[in-house]
Amino acid sequence: MTNKKEKVGNAFCHIYLIVLSLIAVFPLVWVLLCSVKSSGELTSNPTRFFPKHFTLENFTHVIQDLGFAKNIGNSLIIAIITTGIAIVISSMAAYGIVRFFPKLGSIMSKVLVATYMFPPILLAIPYSMVMAKLGLVNTRIGLIIVYLSFSVPYAVWMLVGFFKTVPLGIEEAAKVDGANKFQTFIQIVLPLVMPGIVATAIYTFINAWNEFLYSLILINSTDKMTVSVALKSLQGAEILNWGDMMAASALVVVPSVIFFMFIQNKIAGGMTEGAVK
């Protein structure tokens, strides 16, 4: 009796999860399928699932004629440098909070939650004014600086969770051996939390790669645009070319999804553990 009930419950769960999974993946699948359809096929036969003729013309058009490669380059540079700087600053801070400021740590994590509360649209106004004053509008450097505003607090928050898992005993041993704080940090602690740092770095990269609002406000020349804003500007064309847009979307979303797959196991804990307790 219970066994049968269990089985029915299980089957019900599977059906539910299959439905949710299908809804979750449909947009990605549809973007990919439509990106290799010809523009005629896209509009004439909207419900045909698989492409009749496989074509890469949308991709070549987007990359060669619309200069999307340049935008991909911009986004890559910005996201990589943002991630590099953010990770150095944040791993030091996370270690400092966990080891040297245990009491201050709980206050600091509250401050971090508070900064998370600041509306990006609020920050966008002073950023655009300061960047204009500094002559950093339309530059990658300006955008990198602004991106630190969300990547550093978030990375600190996630890394605090990972640094807490390092046993103190190991560090004590290093101290006895005469290592100073920085040597202990670089030689002993960092290697231990490397998986956590890599996960945080990937997450920071994805967020910078995906960012839209600041890029919209601070960049307006086509050759400096990031992928998000460049994609948005495709929409501004007089005739909407959905084939182009799907191909460009595929180029932007696929790296994010793949990177995300790598870190999915790490990401869950990091986010709430950093703040709880």
Place this chain on the structure above:
Amino acid sequence: MKRRAKVDYARWVFVLPALLVVGILLIYPIFSSLYYSMTTKHLIRLTYDFIGLENYKAVLADPNFFKAFLNSVLWTLGSLAGQLIIGFTGALAINRVNFGKGIYRTLMIIPWAFPSIVIALSWKWILNGVSGFIPNILVQLGICNELPQFLSDNSFVFLTLIFINIWFGAPMIMVNVLSALQTIPQDQYEAAQIDGASKVQQFWYITVPHIKVVVGLLVVLRTIWVFNNFDIIYLLTGGGPANATTTMPIYAYNMGWNTKLLGRSSAVTMLLLAFLLLVCVIYFTIIGKWEKEDK
């Protein structure tokens, strides 16, 4: 004893860069916005005057502001309720099934990785009122007589936006709830079973107490995120049709970059922040209470 006399500078070196980032990029702009919200700062004009609370008065006298505020609250409540229900039930289902946990999880978190521009373009294309997949399927199945206009029809558009936001945000709730569920010691369920507790009782007396702090925190984070979200609505509808989907961030953006009144836009964003602060204080009071109960 000796160590106490010597001030330890090294440890400050670790946290200083991060403190500088927070100070320069987060704390300073808040005060700068607060100041500009009391001026006639303009997007293009160079000079501006201090006008005290005039911007706030003007904003609070604008019926469109209250419409935007109401839209924001509806957008947040609707999205959050849906994300919680789907995320929570999804996590419980994955936790329960006997095989395929990893595959379901991997597939279901995909929306989380989506950049907002691709969320917008993919759904715009799927729901497109001429050659979109779903409108055409609905007509072919005979559910609709004519192609439904999900993103421009006044009666659908808000629900469509909320649906898309649930699609995007539920995975984050799901993954976090799932990892919280997996920290519950299994022997507690076994003990409860021996004592004859039903599944529902086990859920209320074991599962819920274990995960409620995590869920509470998730609700705080998601509330903030959804309330502040600009991209999804801006890119899907631009706040239209006819302001029907204009939320506070979009109202503030239009005020600053279309009407070009940056000072007044700052006032809107300060009101937005004040409201969020209030909501978070309430949330944290509740969560703080729960944490105390646990100890």
